[in-house]
Amino acid sequence: MNQELNRGVTDWIEQNQAAFISFLADLVRIPSESGQEGLVAGRIKQEMLRLGYDEVFNDRLGNVIGRIGSGRPAMLWDAHMDIVPAGDPADWGFDPFEAKIENGVLYGRGACDDKGPLAAMVIAGVQAKQYLQPGQGSLYVVGAVGEEIGEGMAIAEFIKGSGVEFDYAVICEASSLSLCRGHKGRCQLEIGIPGRGGHASAPELADNPLYKAARIVLEIQQLNERLPIHEVLGKGTIAATQLTTKSNSINSIAEGCKIFVDRRLTMGETAEVVIRQLEEICRPYQATVELMSIKEQTYTGAIQSGEEFFAPWFLDEQEDLVQAGARALKAATGGALIRTWQFSTDGAQTRGAFGIPTIGIGPGDERYPHSVHDQINLQEYLKAIEVCALLAQEVLGK
Numbered sequence: 001m002n003q004e005l006n007r008g009v010t011d012w013i014e015q016n017q018a019a020f021i022s023f024l025a026d027l028v029r030i031p032s033e034s035g036q037e038g039l040v041a042g043r044i045k046q047e048m049l050r051l052g053y054d055e056v057f058n059d060r061l062g063n064v065i066g067r068i069g070s071g072r073p074a075m076l077w078d079a080h081m082d083i084v085p086a087g088d089p090a091d092w093g094f095d096p097f098e099a100k101i102e103n104g105v106l107y108g109r110g111a112c113d114d115k116g117p118l119a120a121m122v123i124a125g126v127q128a129k130q131y132l133q134p135g136q137g138s139l140y141v142v143g144a145v146g147e148e149i150g151e152g153m154a155i156a157e158f159i160k161g162s163g164v165e166f167d168y169a170v171i172c173e174a175s176s177l178s179l180c181r182g183h184k185g186r187c188q189l190e191i192g193i194p195g196r197g198g199h200a201s202a203p204e205l206a207d208n209p210l211y212k213a214a215r216i217v218l219e220i221q222q223l224n225e226r227l228p229i230h231e232v233l234g235k236g237t238i239a240a241t242q243l244t245t246k247s248n249s250i251n252s253i254a255e256g257c258k259i260f261v262d263r264r265l266t267m268g269e270t271a272e273v274v275i276r277q278l279e280e281i282c283r284p285y286q287a288t289v290e291l292m293s294i295k296e297q298t299y300t301g302a303i304q305s306g307e308e309f310f311a312p313w314f315l316d317e318q319e320d321l322v323q324a325g326a327r328a329l330k331a332a333t334g335g336a337l338i339r340t341w342q343f344s345t346d347g348a349q350t351r352g353a354f355g356i357p358t359i360g361i362g363p364g365d366e367r368y369p370h371s372v373h374d375q376i377n378l379q380e381y382l383k384a385i386e387v388c389a390l391l392a393q394e395v396l397g398k
């Protein structure tokens, strides 16, 4: 750790904290539900240009990319620009888009998921200008679209289209400034159960799909007990979450029904494994198993599409990137807690699909995303800027 650079970063944050907080407040004030990130993307671009990034651009889907330096090692920072809907303002007790600040805490939709981490990353990135010489390393800071509808899909398209071979990735999402080195994967599946409809007064003439569904659901419950446990990520899980029928009358037996399944994946659980397990359960009932898929338009008019499959991943604690992250955290905060995330992030692609060494870090408590308590402590936000700046220096500032 270069003490002089470190002190420089601390002073820089102290001198500019009002501007850094006001940038975050701007992001929170601009609603940006998935598919509507255009205005927030514009604000991020403006900030990257003001800070002095070497290049600022959009890709086809509308991801915003700021680059500093060139060549390898190449480091990717990723945070998402979209938010989930705020719901009824009455449940908040204030306007969730006013960026209310009280006692050093900023409240509002997206404050910790993911605008606090996003703003910290955008600001911290520019520090890499101090030591990155052309051709000797690069930092790509990406504000991604559509994470809330399919984590990793947009960053995957950026990685593929960029032509850059990334050596490291950092996912900036709420972690209370601990270092996350993995999380479970997840997928969503749909089971189609055939039947023969009929009048409920003559059940013997029908083939009631609900009775088959009941047996399948009980077998899913038993499957959950048998799923594997991984030493870092924990146990895979399965849960039946919804059941719908084609019947809209209480006096009719349906022609068929569907069961929806949420599956959390531990290491080694691929799409093939997951589908095969369910097909074995479903075969006696001629029921079909399908991975669900997503197809949504982004704010640029492009289509974001893919399967609802998000791979599990982790990085060994001894890996360089984990160690660099721990050193940056210790220098900025005095300690470094290393753990895994409960939720799924764009790491499902950066590490899970592309195999890029990845860690996650960000300000904000994991209890608050998607709730009416969405909030970020501003001291922690400023600390995150320092952590990210020191992390880049640890990895790229050799």
Ligand SMILES: [Zn+2]
Pocket: 080, 113, 114, 147, 173, 369
């Ligand atoms: Zn998020």
